Amino acid sequence: MILLNAFLGWLVTDGYGAYRDHPRRQRCLAHLIRKARALAVGHYGAGSGFGRDLVRDLRRLIERVHDGDDPAAIKRLIAGIKWNCQCNRHEVDTKVRGLAGEILNDWDAVIAFVADPDLPPTNNDAERALRHAVISRRISFGTRSDEGSRFYAASLSVIDTCRKRRTDPWAYAYALITAARSNNLLPTIPAQVAI
Template sequence: ADDTPVPVLDPGRGKTATGRLWVYAADDRASGSTAPRATWYRFTPDRTAAHPMSHLAGFRGFLQADAYAGYDGLYRSGVTEVACWAHFRRKVFDLHERSPTPLTTDILERIAAIYAVEAEVRGKPPDIRCCVRQERSKPLVEALREVLDAALRHLSPRSDMAKAIAYGTKRWPALARFLGDGRLEIDNNIAERALRGVAVGRRNWLFAGSRAGGERAAAIYTVIQTCKANGVDPQAYIADVIARVAGDWPASRWDELMPWNWSPEPARLAA
């Protein structure tokens, strides 16, 4: 899961308010799964914990996201947190880019070694991924934790470096969770990639015209991105499905129109 700000016209104030576009993405191809991929967007007028709690009400499973406290209620309700190594790395990298030190260099190199193992097992079945992670990644993760703990003993708690390290150590069980389950990813990049198009498009459309406009945008993004994740041409899909729905397509066969089940062949034959 992830979210991004969306400017929304605020009539009467002469400016825009800030809404949020949330995304929930499921894509298990990295663990060799052929299950359908789905990308679901929701628009809200603000960013409060009530929204992810509502969106994922009743969900039980793994949730990988950033450290936003709004997800904490889900974790308390039985959802299992999987933290993101890319977010932790970014905290250290930002400091390294401004002022590199032996410590920042060491941490980044150690994280790079963990990612190198991930690159080797990408696309492998979960059992193989888990076995390789236990054998090769777990010692790397444990050694990194020792480096972080040693650094914290010598750094001022108020220093930027200590804060960057603490971002990771406070979430260590969730960061290490990928080691014990080959289905899990090391980072949240699936969701971040799903918001990349929104960030680029926002420069062109600038703002949503209303709350209803934001909700419609979320619906359209859901269709387009889910099509792309399943290797389907969104324009062809939307045109074909609209034509079928406008006809006499039975409600009992909605499943056949999902992007992961859709085929244009019946429409061509009918034509």
């Protein structure tokens, strides 16, 4: 929770409840599309038209916002998605009812990216960034202490930040360790290097 209280940017999240109170949050549409697709193809019983329509409309919404389509057309699409969820909120099928309610209960976070085109509609970038760390943890069986886990997480964060800023992470680590050993002020991660 300390991270969530200190973080001032936008969170792009799955449906995990701990994130619900963050004021600047985008719900990952890829997660919702996967749930809708599972409904559409009948993973939970008979196929659902609601799931099929939701997959189509959420994908269209992402495409239209990305392409900068007519705001009136985007607004109509958003209204259609909301109406479809409202119509299915009291459906007999519990999975259909659950997904419709989940979307409506988190509505502002579902469509936050529409007002801010720089906000990604999915958390795919974050999941891709974590993929190597998750695989490494799985094959190495993790660390032996909480301190080791915190160090590993912080190190991966610094390395990834350096790479995104096109800075050599190992040169920065060297400068950081040298400054710490000399009791000097620790350097910040350099700003992005121009190409």
